[in-house]
Amino acid sequence: MTADRNVTEPIAEAGTSRTVADIAIVGGGLAGSLAAAVLAQAGHRIALIDKRAVYPDEFRVEKIGGHQLAMLRKLGFLDALDKVACRYDQVLNIRESKVVDVSVGQAYGFPYADLVAMARSQMPDPSGLIVDEVTAVSCSDDVQHLELASGRQVTARLVVLAAGMAGALAYKLGIRRRVLAERHSVSFGFTIVRQDGRPFDFEALTCYGERTADGIDYLSLFPVRVGMRANLFMFRDPTDPIMRELRREPEATLLRLLPGLRPYLGDFRVVDRVQNWVMDLTVVEGHLQPGVVLIGDAFQTNCPAAGTGVARLLVDVDRLCTEYAPRWLMTAGMGQEKISQFYSDRDKIAADQQSLKMARFRQALTSRNDIGWDVRRRLHFLRRSLTHRVDQMHPGWLGRVRGALRA
Numbered sequence: 001m002t003a004d005r006n007v008t009e010p011i012a013e014a015g016t017s018r019t020v021a022d023i024a025i026v027g028g029g030l031a032g033s034l035a036a037a038v039l040a041q042a043g044h045r046i047a048l049i050d051k052r053a054v055y056p057d058e059f060r061v062e063k064i065g066g067h068q069l070a071m072l073r074k075l076g077f078l079d080a081l082d083k084v085a086c087r088y089d090q091v092l093n094i095r096e097s098k099v100v101d102v103s104v105g106q107a108y109g110f111p112y113a114d115l116v117a118m119a120r121s122q123m124p125d126p127s128g129l130i131v132d133e134v135t136a137v138s139c140s141d142d143v144q145h146l147e148l149a150s151g152r153q154v155t156a157r158l159v160v161l162a163a164g165m166a167g168a169l170a171y172k173l174g175i176r177r178r179v180l181a182e183r184h185s186v187s188f189g190f191t192i193v194r195q196d197g198r199p200f201d202f203e204a205l206t207c208y209g210e211r212t213a214d215g216i217d218y219l220s221l222f223p224v225r226v227g228m229r230a231n232l233f234m235f236r237d238p239t240d241p242i243m244r245e246l247r248r249e250p251e252a253t254l255l256r257l258l259p260g261l262r263p264y265l266g267d268f269r270v271v272d273r274v275q276n277w278v279m280d281l282t283v284v285e286g287h288l289q290p291g292v293v294l295i296g297d298a299f300q301t302n303c304p305a306a307g308t309g310v311a312r313l314l315v316d317v318d319r320l321c322t323e324y325a326p327r328w329l330m331t332a333g334m335g336q337e338k339i340s341q342f343y344s345d346r347d348k349i350a351a352d353q354q355s356l357k358m359a360r361f362r363q364a365l366t367s368r369n370d371i372g373w374d375v376r377r378r379l380h381f382l383r384r385s386l387t388h389r390v391d392q393m394h395p396g397w398l399g400r401v402r403g404a405l406r407a
């Protein structure tokens with residue numbers, strides 16, 4: 001129990017290679033690191049275990065805004081985010097070189113590794129991070145045991161599995177991944193600058209695909225410290241030769257696929273490695289077990305184009321770490337009946353379902369070419385651009401027209 005304790009760091013038992021904690025978190029990506037910081041700040045003894053001391057330069061979420069920021073503020077991370085990320089407030093949205101509309105609202109761009117480092121830095125005691133690989137987990141109604149590659153052992157009352165898409169540990173517990181859509185989307189990430197070294201004429205820009213056959217949902221350009229970051233989201237066969245062309249000649253291929261971009265970008269070049277990622281949509285099965293709970297990508301993967309991965313994991317962190325886990329620790333045992341409260345949480349279920357719904361919607365809006373979706377696509381952009389034009393007129397007298405267009 002946490003109530004009568006006066007130290008909050010995990011206890012490394014003297015003379016042994018055993019650590020005792022209230023909660024062991026496996027995986028210090030965004031989900032695990034945020035969870036560790038929230039729980040440790042609340043006074044729980046946390047062992048956060050990740051095989052890497054620093055998250056590597058891997059392509060994951062690189063921008064957040066809107067409701068995600070409200071959640072980060074609620075969890076107490078917004079000030080720290082503001083210090084490490086690049087803020088922007090306006091996104092110019094274009095299609096076929098024409099302005100669709102302008103999105104206004106606080107948003108941030110960053111390398112994912114910086115976001116993870118920011119979350120880890122919010123742990124009150126850095127010794128809560130154990131750099132090691134968890135090789136085995138055994139769970140029960142009472143105490144959970146973890147074995148690490150170094151030979152160290154960790155004992156905890158609850159295990160939070162936040163190991164992302166790496167499924168080996170969950171598999172050993174009998175937890176399986178069901179593939180809902182194989183090779184659902186392909187994403188590219190790279191950084192661009194103007195050839196003349198001057199800044200671009202926009203703060204941030206989104207360019208939507210022009211032809212369904214290209215399978216391009218959108219290209220998102222937003223500021224990071226070293227330049228303008230580009231995230232290109234596609235629904236297309238990952239073995240198509242265009243993938244290689246995008247890696248080898250990103251500038252020319254991008255302009256060939258999105259000719260409407262040319263007047264906005266001018267002469268530009270890619271200044272770093274083009275990273276790409278093929279994403280399956282998956283969800284776990286057999287996860288309701290005593291002593292262990294799965295969060296973030298370890299529970300369900302997301303479509304990057306839908307931009308719901310962070311929203312989902314923030315709901316997981318919020319519900320688990322501010323509501324359920326603290327309550328579970330106040331009474332003996334960690335049986336299934338406790339764990340099931342988290343998986344049946346209304347907000348969690350809604351966020352997981354919304355993520356899958358948006359994944360399917362983005363794919364259909366991008367690449368379905370039957371008449372129904374063709375009309376829907378036209379209406380989608382027409383409604384946005386009419387709403388934008390109305391917004392630019394006199395603010396007072398067109399309120400009702402605006403409402404009707406948005407309905």
Ligand SMILES: Cc1cc2nc3c(=O)[nH]c(=O)nc-3n(C[C@H](O)[C@H](O)[C@H](O)COP(=O)(O)OP(=O)(O)OC[C@H]3O[C@@H](n4cnc5c(N)ncnc54)[C@H](O)[C@@H]3O)c2cc1C
Nearest residue numbers: 027029030031051060061134163164296297304307309310
């Ligand atoms: C290309 C791409 C673009 C994306 N874009 C967006 C976007 O625009 N918007 C959005 O909302 N979402 C986006 N997402 C989704 C988002 O990035 C993920 O949902 C989020 O990063 C998942 O975080 P996580 O902590 O669950 O997993 P990860 O960040 O993958 O963390 C897992 C951690 O577990 C550790 N680990 C694994 N196994 C072990 C072990 N046995 N022992 C110790 N440590 C272990 C790993 O080292 C790693 O640090 C994108 C994803 C991708 C791939």
